[in-house]
Amino acid sequence: MAEEMKGMRLEQRHGKARVRVGRVWETEDGRHSFAEWSVSITLLSDCLPAYIHGDNSSIVATDTMKNTVYVKAKECSEQISMEDFAIGLGKHFTSFYEQVTAAIIKIVEKPWERMYIDGQSHEHGFKLGSEKHTTEVTVKKSGALLVTSGIEGLAVLKTTKSGFEGFVRDKYTILPETRERMLATEVTASLRYSFESLSSIPAKPLYFNDRYLNVKKVLVDTFFGPPKEGVYSPSVQSTLYQMAEAVLARFPDISSIQLKMPNIHFLPINLSTKENLIVKFEDDVYLPTDEPHGSIEASLSRILSKM
Numbered sequence: 001m002a003e004e005m006k007g008m009r010l011e012q013r014h015g016k017a018r019v020r021v022g023r024v025w026e027t028e029d030g031r032h033s034f035a036e037w038s039v040s041i042t043l044l045s046d047c048l049p050a051y052i053h054g055d056n057s058s059i060v061a062t063d064t065m066k067n068t069v070y071v072k073a074k075e076c077s078e079q080i081s082m083e084d085f086a087i088g089l090g091k092h093f094t095s096f097y098e099q100v101t102a103a104i105i106k107i108v109e110k111p112w113e114r115m116y117i118d119g120q121s122h123e124h125g126f127k128l129g130s131e132k133h134t135t136e137v138t139v140k141k142s143g144a145l146l147v148t149s150g151i152e153g154l155a156v157l158k159t160t161k162s163g164f165e166g167f168v169r170d171k172y173t174i175l176p177e178t179r180e181r182m183l184a185t186e187v188t189a190s191l192r193y194s195f196e197s198l199s200s201i202p203a204k205p206l207y208f209n210d211r212y213l214n215v216k217k218v219l220v221d222t223f224f225g226p227p228k229e230g231v232y233s234p235s236v237q238s239t240l241y242q243m244a245e246a247v248l249a250r251f252p253d254i255s256s257i258q259l260k261m262p263n264i265h266f267l268p269i270n271l272s273t274k275e276n277l278i279v280k281f282e283d284d285v286y287l288p289t290d291e292p293h294g295s296i297e298a299s300l301s302r303i304l305s306k307m
């Protein structure tokens with residue numbers, strides 16, 4: 001919310017960050033599902049008197065926002081995706097409070113995965129996985145909507161079928177050209193859905209969970225290529241583009257994707273003295289590093305034809 005007065009402009013928003021909630025759902029046959037979320041709420045609301053006159057009469061307390069997360073979690077009697085939970089919260093804040101014009105809800109899910117014991121899925125046992133599902137939803141009072149989902153910390157590595165050649169060479173360059181190197185990254189992805197109003201959201205339960213898993217699979221499959229032969233990567237940039245393109249080709253309801261793919265370097269080990277070659281690098285012994293790393297990011301969007 002922005003307001004101009006006395007030749008100045010005040011922009012303000014308030015909310016509650018990192019409200020943590022765990023939710024268990026039990027089906028009739030006794031099988032449990034579980035989700036753990038960290039929910040951050042930001043409200044855009046007309047509460048200028050609080051800033052200017054110390055008058056809090058229009059403020060929705062951030063403590064109330066926190067409580068609302070638990071009330072809404074209780075009300076979800078069946079398992080729900082966090083995108084749908086965020087949309088529900090946004091809908092609540094923008095319709096329940098007159099002064100709230102928009103709500104921005106961010107959720108990060110802790111990656112609890114169902115346990116498998118001797119190949120059999122456990123009814124109520126979960127273990128912590130690695131990459132995280134995230135979402136950010138903006139709901140306006142008008143019902144206008146923006147839904148993004150993300151993946152954080154998807155670490156992938158391949159030991160061959162990667163190279164880097166033909167780049168700029170000048171007096172500062174020492175990097176040799178290669179068609180044989182490791183390729184390692186930690187993918188952060190953010191997907192924007194094309195749903196633009198509350199009424200256009202798919203009614204299918206767990207629609208967004210399904211999308212998340214399938215997008216992750218397309219990203220990973222494109223990064224690695226087929227299991228036997230793999231696929232050659234001429235650069236992180238090229239692989240990133242192919243991953244983004246594959247997602248947009250496969251999922252018509254995703255209108256753009258942003259990918260961040262740091263190039264996490266594994267440096268060849270060569271050890272020698274003046275007299276002796278102790279370790280000669282033969283694409284085998286590496287020094288793993290995490291800094292510095294290449295930082296490579298891009299977003300790919302559909303250009304919507306104006307018919």
Ligand SMILES: O=c1[nH]c(=O)c2[nH]c(=O)[nH]c2[nH]1
Nearest residue numbers: 164175234235236237263294
């Ligand atoms: O895939 C790569 N892209 C780069 O832009 C780059 N720069 C670099 O030093 N190594 C690499 N690798």
